[in-house]
Amino acid sequence: MRLSPREFRGMNNPVRRLVQRRIEFPQFKGLGLDASDKDVLEVGCGSGYGAVLLSTQGPRSYHGIDLMSEQIALTGRWDLPSARFSVMDASRLDAFATESFDLAVVFGILHHIPRWREVLAEAHRVLRPAGQLFIEEPDMRAIRVWDRVLHWGHPADGAFSLEHLEEEIERLGFAIGASRRFRWVGWYRADRR
Numbered sequence: 802m803r804l805s806p807r808e809f810r811g812m813n814n815p816v817r818r819l820v821q822r823r824i825e826f827p828q829f830k831g832l833g834l835d836a837s838d839k840d841v842l843e844v845g846c847g848s849g850y851g852a853v854l855l856s857t858q859g860p861r862s863y864h865g866i867d868l869m870s871e872q873i874a875l876t877g878r879w880d881l882p883s884a885r886f887s888v889m890d891a892s893r894l895d896a897f898a899t900e901s902f903d904l905a906v907v908f909g910i911l912h913h914i915p916r917w918r919e920v921l922a923e924a925h926r927v928l929r930p931a932g933q934l935f936i937e938e939p940d941m942r943a944i945r946v947w948d949r950v951l952h953w954g955h956p957a958d959g960a961f962s963l964e965h966l967e968e969e970i971e972r973l974g975f976a977i978g979a980s981r982r983f984r985w986v987g988w989y990r991a992d993r994r
């Protein structure tokens with residue numbers, strides 16, 4: 802689902818990038834994220850700052866996808882000549898062959914997508930055996946509080962708890978290899994079996 806104008810502004814500013822750089826990316830690294838020599842897909846890459854962070858690890862390739870062309874248009878500001886960005890719906894990754902990536906990374910997008918289970922299933926499909934999916938997501942209780950305070954307008958459809966997310970990750974055939982939780986936000990490394 803497209804971001805509201807308020808959330809679009811909230812996602813595209815130096816404070817958001819600081820949080821992603823200083824908190825979220827280190828959490829993933831603590832769970833074992835290592836993109837070096839890997840083919841990396843970022844699902845819901847927004848304006849591309851995740852690509853900047855992942856590129857510091859020297860991936861073999863990086864492809865970021867996002868539903869909003871306005872987000873993809875902003876990726877041009879980064880000096881990342883080998884990174885690719887495409888407008889695409891994360892629940893239909895038809896453009897990618899089965900088992901074509903080593904790593905898939907999600908910085909907080911599933912709570913925008915009522916069909917989030919299909920996004921996870923597609924990530925599972927495009928990952929190679931032993932591929933890894935890194936997910937950061939807030940629990941639906943956090944979303945409710947944020948929306949009351951910030952009026953970002955997340956979809957109520959498909960809202961999920963972290964327990965539901967964990968169940969779905971495992972139901973799809975991933976093993977949760979490592980995880981961390983801080984209050985209502987979870988970070989996961991899901992290993993494709």
Ligand SMILES: C[S@@+](CC[C@H](N)C(=O)[O-])C[C@H]1O[C@@H](n2cnc3c(N)ncnc32)[C@H](O)[C@@H]1O
Pocket residue numbers: 802803804812817821844845846847848851866867868869872889890891892907908909910913914
């Ligand atoms: C909260 S923002 C996070 C953006 C970026 N990952 C970050 O951490 O700054 C959620 C992103 O998910 C994207 N999005 C929402 N629904 C989507 C879908 N069905 N497929 C792909 N991207 C989607 C939005 O356009 C937005 O860029």
